[in-house]
Amino acid sequence: MTSISSDVIRGYNDTMILYLLLDGPSYGYEISKKIREISEEKYVIKETTLYSAFTRMEKNGYIQSFYQTAENGKRRTYYQITQEGITYYQQKYNEWDLTQEVVQHFMKKIL
Amino acid sequence: MTSISSDVIRGYNDTMILYLLLDGPSYGYEISKKIREISEEKYVIKETTLYSAFTRMEKNGYIQSFYQTAENGKRRTYYQITQEGITYYQQKYNEWDLTQEVVQHFMKKIL
DNA sequence: TATATTTACTACGACAGACATAGTACGACA
DNA sequence: TGTCGTACTATGTCTGTCGTAGTAAATATA
Numbered sequence: 001m002t003s004i005s006s007d008v009i010r011g012y013n014d015t016m017i018l019y020l021l022l023d024g025p026s027y028g029y030e031i032s033k034k035i036r037e038i039s040e041e042k043y044v045i046k047e048t049t050l051y052s053a054f055t056r057m058e059k060n061g062y063i064q065s066f067y068q069t070a071e072n073g074k075r076r077t078y079y080q081i082t083q084e085g086i087t088y089y090q091q092k093y094n095e096w097d098l099t100q101e102v103v104q105h106f107m108k109k110i111l
Numbered sequence: 112m113t114s115i116s117s118d119v120i121r122g123y124n125d126t127m128i129l130y131l132l133l134d135g136p137s138y139g140y141e142i143s144k145k146i147r148e149i150s151e152e153k154y155v156i157k158e159t160t161l162y163s164a165f166t167r168m169e170k171n172g173y174i175q176s177f178y179q180t181a182e183n184g185k186r187r188t189y190y191q192i193t194q195e196g197i198t199y200y201q202q203k204y205n206e207w208d209l210t211q212e213v214v215q216h217f218m219k220k221i222l
Numbered sequence: 223t224a225t226a227t228t229t230a231c232t233a234c235g236a237c238a239g240a241c242a243t244a245g246t247a248c249g250a251c252a
Numbered sequence: 253t254g255t256c257g258t259a260c261t262a263t264g265t266c267t268g269t270c271g272t273a274g275t276a277a278a279t280a281t282a
Contacts, residue, residue, distance in 0.1 A: 009213070012217070016214075027259080048241060056239085072248095072258090089221070102115060106126060106149070110200070138230080140231085158270095159269075162231070163269080167268085186277090187229095
């Protein structure tokens with residue numbers, strides 16, 4: 001079974017995270033599991049990639065963090081998407097359409 | 112008019128170059144122009160990105176270079192795709208299908 | 223004929239994102 | 253008591269892209 005290399009999907013890590021945050025605040029471990037599930041195990045984001053994306057995106061104003069202690073007593077860092085983050089997500093959504101269109105022109109099945 | 116950022120397309124530079132070389136040997140300036148034309152000006156590869164891709168891919172055995180002096184007297188470095196390069200291209204072709212499928216799950220139009 | 227533009231590169235250093243590795247700490251479960 | 257799962261943080265390396273700069277020959281324009 002083919003899986004996806006980080007080289008081809010690296011441009012979409014932030015977008016995937018923001019997509020999940022559109023449904024409400026979440027935290028690292030949950031985001032990670034959801035990406036794995038939604039992609040049907042075809043893409044597993046690395047922990048360090050994920051957490052450094054959080055840091056970067058918070059610095060850029062796309063997400064905001066807050067601490068919360070879960071029912072089980074575990075202290076977590078939650079992130080919520082900001083208005084700027086939503087706008088950024090929309091841009092990436094449009095860019096995805098364009099990218100598909102362009103890249104498609106360079107794809108040819110070899111017989 | 113929206114154009115494509117290198118962040119989202121960077122995983123496809125090598126693939127685009129190899130695609131063009133499937134039709135026969137070519138050189139930097141020509142590859143560059145073709146990418147711009149085929150993408151309808153939506154993506155313009157940077158010179159340094161292109162030439163360093165050549166170097167890297169030759170090192171990896173995906174392409175081979177040779178020198179040739181053109182009709183106009185200009186000495187050029189041509190590149191041709193190798194069998195390994197074709198195999199690599201095929202892999203990337205398959206990965207593209209998979210990537211589209213996966214990324215699509217994280218794309219939602221916001222109203 | 224002089225100058226600008228296009229063609230066809232090479233060199234070098236900076237930077238950002240992904241990654242490997244390692245470590246901390248707490249809760250659940252056997 | 254020990255292992256597994258959860259939930260991170262720290263640090264340094266690597267790779268691909270990019271900015272900047274420079275060379276040089278051919279072609280177009282004034």
